[in-house]
Amino acid sequence: MPAATRLRTRLTAGSRRLQLSALPIGQCAVAAGVAWFAATEVIGHARPFFAPIAAVISLGISLGSRLRRTVELVIGVSLGVLVGDALISVIGSGPWQIVLVVALAMAAAVFTDGATLLVGQAGASAVLVATLLPPGGAAGFDRCIDALVGGAVALAVAAVIPSDPVGPVRRESRVLLDELAAVLADTAESLRRRDAEAASAALARARASQPLIDELRAALRGGHEVTRVSPLLRRQRRPLRRYEELAKRADYAMRNARVLVRRAYTALCDDEPSAPELADVVSELATAVRALTAQLGRDGDRELAREPVIDVVRHARELARAITPGPSEVVIVAQARSIALDLLQGTGMSRQEALHAMRDDGPDRD
Incomplete structure (x- = not known):
C-alpha cells in the first residue's frame, strides 16, 4: 500500500474516532x-x-x-x-x-x-x-x-449533557451482524468450491467473534445507564430493550454458526458429498442477516427482514425433501434453521411466533 494511501487511511480512521468520542x-x-x-x-x-x-x-x-x-x-x-x-x-x-x-x-x-x-x-x-x-x-x-x-x-x-444511548448499541449490533453474515458467506463459498482451507478460515473467524459480542453488551450497559441517569432520555429505554433481545439472539446465532461452519469443515476434510444447493441455502442465510442489519434503526423496525429468513427455511425444507441428506448435511440444515429461528426472534417475534412462521403442512414440522 502506498504511503499516501496509508496516511489517508490513518487520518480517516483518526477523524472517525474523534467524531465518535467528541x-x-x-x-x-x-x-x-x-x-x-x-x-x-x-x-x-x-x-x-x-x-x-x-x-x-x-x-x-x-x-x-x-x-x-x-x-x-x-x-x-x-x-x-x-x-x-x-x-x-x-x-x-x-x-x-x-x-x-x-x-x-x-x-x-x-x-x-x-x-x-x-x-x-x-x-x-x-x-x-x-x-x-x-x-x-x-x-x-x-x-x-x-x-x-x-x-x-x-x-x-x-x-x-447526555450521550446518545442507542447510537453505540446500533453501531455495535451492525458490526456483529455484519460479521455473522461474513462468516456464513465465507462458509457458503467454501462449500461451493469444496475448499477445506476456506472453511477453516471461516471457522477461525467465527471463533474470534466473542469480543464483538462483549462490545455490544458493554454498549447496552452504557445505554441503560444513560437512560437511568438522564431523565431526558427515558423514552430510549424501549428501543434499548429491543436491542437487548437482538443482542441475545445474535449471540445465539453466532454460536449456531460456529457449529455449522465446524461441520462444513469436517465434511470437506472427510470429502463427504453434498448437494450444490446446500451452499445456496447458507448463502441465502447470509443475505437474510444483511437484510436484518439494513433495517436497524429504521421506522417499522425489523419486520421487513422476516421474509428473507422464512425463505431460507422454506428452501432448506425443500432441499431436505429433494435429497437423501448425509450426516453433515443434516447438521448444516438443522443449524441453518436454528439460526433462522434466532434471527426471527431478533426481529421482535416470540419463540412461538417464530416457530409458527417457520412451519408448513408438510411432514417437517417443529
Missing part, C-alpha cells in the same frame, strides 16, 4: 472545570486537584458503569486516605512505610470489593498521604470530599 471528551472537559469551580468556590478548598481528576475518571471516554466507577473512586480514595493517615501518624514516612501503607490500603480495598479502579485508587491515595499530606491533618479528609464532588459533578454532567 461528546464524551466534551463531557470530561466540562465536568473537570465545574468540579474545580465547585471545590474551590463553593467548598473553599485551596487546590482541590482530586475533584477534576475524579470527574474525568468517573466519566471516562466511553460509556458504561459510570455509577459504579464513581462509587469505586470515592471508596478507593477514602480507604487509601484513612489507612494511610492512620499509619503514617504512628510510624512516620519513608520507603518502608510507603510499602506497608500501600500494601495494607490495597489489601483493604481487595477485601472490600476487589474492583480494579477501587484498588488502584486506594493505593494511589495511600501514596499521596505517605508522601505529601501531613499526618493527622484535615487534608486527607478534604481529598475524600474532593473525590465526592468530582464524582457528583460527573454524574450531573452526564445527566444534563
Whole structure:
C-alpha cells in the first residue's frame, strides 16, 4: 500500500474516532472545570486537584458503569486516605512505610470489593498521604470530599449533557451482524468450491467473534445507564430493550454458526458429498442477516427482514425433501434453521411466533 494511501487511511480512521468520542471528551472537559469551580468556590478548598481528576475518571471516554466507577473512586480514595493517615501518624514516612501503607490500603480495598479502579485508587491515595499530606491533618479528609464532588459533578454532567444511548448499541449490533453474515458467506463459498482451507478460515473467524459480542453488551450497559441517569432520555429505554433481545439472539446465532461452519469443515476434510444447493441455502442465510442489519434503526423496525429468513427455511425444507441428506448435511440444515429461528426472534417475534412462521403442512414440522 502506498504511503499516501496509508496516511489517508490513518487520518480517516483518526477523524472517525474523534467524531465518535467528541461528546464524551466534551463531557470530561466540562465536568473537570465545574468540579474545580465547585471545590474551590463553593467548598473553599485551596487546590482541590482530586475533584477534576475524579470527574474525568468517573466519566471516562466511553460509556458504561459510570455509577459504579464513581462509587469505586470515592471508596478507593477514602480507604487509601484513612489507612494511610492512620499509619503514617504512628510510624512516620519513608520507603518502608510507603510499602506497608500501600500494601495494607490495597489489601483493604481487595477485601472490600476487589474492583480494579477501587484498588488502584486506594493505593494511589495511600501514596499521596505517605508522601505529601501531613499526618493527622484535615487534608486527607478534604481529598475524600474532593473525590465526592468530582464524582457528583460527573454524574450531573452526564445527566444534563447526555450521550446518545442507542447510537453505540446500533453501531455495535451492525458490526456483529455484519460479521455473522461474513462468516456464513465465507462458509457458503467454501462449500461451493469444496475448499477445506476456506472453511477453516471461516471457522477461525467465527471463533474470534466473542469480543464483538462483549462490545455490544458493554454498549447496552452504557445505554441503560444513560437512560437511568438522564431523565431526558427515558423514552430510549424501549428501543434499548429491543436491542437487548437482538443482542441475545445474535449471540445465539453466532454460536449456531460456529457449529455449522465446524461441520462444513469436517465434511470437506472427510470429502463427504453434498448437494450444490446446500451452499445456496447458507448463502441465502447470509443475505437474510444483511437484510436484518439494513433495517436497524429504521421506522417499522425489523419486520421487513422476516421474509428473507422464512425463505431460507422454506428452501432448506425443500432441499431436505429433494435429497437423501448425509450426516453433515443434516447438521448444516438443522443449524441453518436454528439460526433462522434466532434471527426471527431478533426481529421482535416470540419463540412461538417464530416457530409458527417457520412451519408448513408438510411432514417437517417443529
